[in-house]
Amino acid sequence: MKVKICGVATLDDAVFLSQIGIDMIGIVNEPSSPRFAKREFNRIVKSKVDKPVVGVTVRGSLSLQAEDMLQVHRVLSLEEISSLTTLNISNFIFYVPASEEGKEYLKDLASAGVKNILVDSPRKGEKTSFKVAKEILDVFPEAGVAGGITPLNVMDFVRLNPGWIDVSSGVESYPGKKDHDKVMKIKEAVRNGV
Numbered sequence: 530m531k532v533k534i535c536g537v538a539t540l541d542d543a544v545f546l547s548q549i550g551i552d553m554i555g556i557v558n559e560p561s562s563p564r565f566a567k568r569e570f571n572r573i574v575k576s577k578v579d580k581p582v583v584g585v586t587v588r589g590s591l592s593l594q595a596e597d598m599l600q601v602h603r604v605l606s607l608e609e610i611s612s613l614t615t616l617n618i619s620n621f622i623f624y625v626p627a628s629e630e631g632k633e634y635l636k637d638l639a640s641a642g643v644k645n646i647l648v649d650s651p652r653k654g655e656k657t658s659f660k661v662a663k664e665i666l667d668v669f670p671e672a673g674v675a676g677g678i679t680p681l682n683v684m685d686f687v688r689l690n691p692g693w694i695d696v697s698s699g700v701e702s703y704p705g706k707k708d709h710d711k712v713m714k715i716k717e718a719v720r721n722g723v
C-alpha cells in the first residue's frame with residue numbers, strides 16, 4: 530500500500546518525505562487552501578526529490594506542467610473528462626467524492642478509461658464515509674483514499690485495503706508545515722499493516 534503526503538509547502542518537508550520513502554509528494558496549487566503553493570514550487574520540488582510530485586488543482590489549468598502528475602480535485606464535466614483522455618490519462622489523479630454523486634461520477638471516469646482515482650470526503654474537513662469508500666473500492670480496488678486521516682485513525686483507512694492513502698492536514702504542525710513525527714507514524718502504520 531502506497532502513501533501520498535499532500536499539502537507540502539516547504540522544500541525541507543519535500544526532501545524529508547522523499548528521503549524516508551513516501552511514495553508521492555502532493556502540492557496543493559489551489560489559492561484558497563491554507564497550504565497553497567504556486568505551480569513554480571512544483572518545479573523546484575521536482576528538481577530536489579526522486580519521488581513523483583503531484584500538483585493538486587481545483588479550478589486551475591488541467592495541463593500538466595512541472596509536476597509528474599496532476600490531481601484534479603473537483604467533479605469534471607463529460608467534456609472536460611474527454612478533453613483529458615486525449616492526453617496521457619495515467620498522469621492524472623481524479624478526485625471522487627465519497628457520495629452518491631461520486632458513485633455516478635465514477636461511472637463516467639471508468640468509461641473514459643481513467644486509471645487513478647482518489648476517494649475523498651465531499652467537503653473539506655469532513656471524514657470520508659467508509660461505507661461509500663468500500664463501495665467505490667469494490668469497483669476500483671487500486672483507488673486511493675483520503676479525508677481526515679491522522680495517525681490516530683489511519684488504521685481504520687488501512688483496513689479498507691485501498692491502493693494508497695493520502696494525508697494532508699492530519700500530519701501538520703500548522704497549515705503548510707508537516708510534523709515529521711506524525712508523518713513517520715503514518716508511514717509505519719501503513720508499512721506494518723493491520
Ligand SMILES: O=C(O)c1ccccc1N[C@@H]1O[C@H](COP(=O)(O)O)[C@@H](O)[C@H]1O
Nearest residue numbers: 535559562602675676677695696697698
Ligand atoms: O489540502 C488542501 O487544502 C486541499 C484544498 C483543496 C483541494 C484539495 C486539498 N487537499 C487534498 O485533499 C486530501 C485530503 O486532505 P486532508 O488529509 O483531509 O486534509 C489531500 O490529501 C489532498 O489531496
